[in-house]
């Protein structure tokens with residue numbers, strides 16, 4: 001009797017495991033696999049070399065599912081946020097993913113991957129696992145090296161003078177840095193759309209991150225002392241993926257916990273969250289350099305949008321001043337559209353107001369009326385199309401006069 005019960009129980013476990021494996025098989029797909037699975041065309045640009053030797057991958061959805069006859073399509077580059085990848089824009093499927101939404105509306109969609117993400121983790125000389133120098137970058141370097149490399153490819157392939165740029169979170173930070181450090185890039189952009197822009201962080205809300213930022217002067221040297229250059233370091237990155245598969249894939253208590261980790265980071269909005277998206281979101285390894293975290297921490301602490309603070313001595317050598325210089329937003333002359341919300345624990349509405357006053361060419365400012373809209377809702381909210389993407393499309397159309 002006992003043996004039978006045990007066998008039945010084991011069968012149930014095995015069955016459960018196989019059901020779960022199915023979900024995992026689906027959610028395990030990479031950016032390119034997801035695009036293909038959803039029936040869209042995809043082109044892969046491998047090993048784009050940056051000026052400082054990083055090798056990046058970029059993907060392109062040249063047109064929608066149905067190829068309409070049309071002389072030309074206007075390119076739009078999508079850049080992801082911190083700990084994000086191109087996959088964030090195709091994860092939720094054709095009905096909701098921004099990349100599909102734009103491809104179906106006749107845009108030529110380019111998906112960027114920043115250095116060190118799972119799709120861009122190589123370098124001409126440096127090995128991410130053995131050379132700590134690989135991790136010596138912040139979003140400053142993503143801005144001034146990664147973006148120009150991507151712009152060059154898009155220009156070469158499409159032969160278009162200008163592109164539209166859509167950034168989410170850090171994807172917006174890097175644009176402002178590029179446009180202020182290398183102002184000639186303003187001429188290549190017909191409009192920049194900022195989803196949850198991050199530049200000024202004086203009012204940054206997330207209490208946990210604020211506290212972490214405050215102690216940056218303490219943990220930064222400690223991290224360097226123990227040789228920690230990225231988060232999460234291996235093998236913790238793999239363990240997190242395993243934990244996700246175990247705990248976040250099944251409906252119930254643990255999945256709710258997994259969702260709450262998202263809320264604790266970006267703001268509480270259970271109404272717009274589809275719980276089945278959570279495990280797919282956590283599925284891939286996500287990495288950031290300690291330097292990226294330090295840089296954001298410094299800007300939270302100073303309330304300014306400045307270059308990386310290396311300490312007085314190095315600052316004097318690098319910048320000729322004891323404090324790092326502020327990014328000059330006056331130089332960001334490309335037309336800019338800002339999307340933000342009150343429920344966002346990372347992008348604060350007040351900081352967006354400050355930003356919009358400094359940007360000389362802010363052409364559109366949209367505070368999402370739904371008050372609980374959080375930081376990640378730009379990617380995964382159930383109603384993201386009607387709440388945000390319709391307006392994004394309106395702005396793009398306005399600045400992309402189709403020839």
Ligand SMILES: *[C@@H]1O[C@H](CO)[C@@H](O)[C@H](O)[C@H]1NC(C)=O
Pocket residue numbers: 152153156
């Ligand atoms: C762009 O195309 C030209 C001519 O085909 C080539 O010489 C150049 O290396 C290309 N640049 C990039 C960044 O691919």
Ligand SMILES: *[C@@H]1O[C@H](CO)[C@@H](O)[C@H](O)[C@H]1NC(C)=O
Pocket residue numbers: 092093274275276277382
């Ligand atoms: C939630 O996501 C699943 C899988 O992508 C989808 O089948 C379902 O329709 C979504 N539910 C809502 C309310 O959007």
Ligand SMILES: *[C@@H]1O[C@H](CO)[C@@H](O)[C@H](O)[C@H]1NC(C)=O
Pocket residue numbers: 328330331
């Ligand atoms: C910022 O850029 C503007 C426009 O180029 C320039 O007039 C101004 O002097 C710059 N400000 C600083 C502090 O460098």
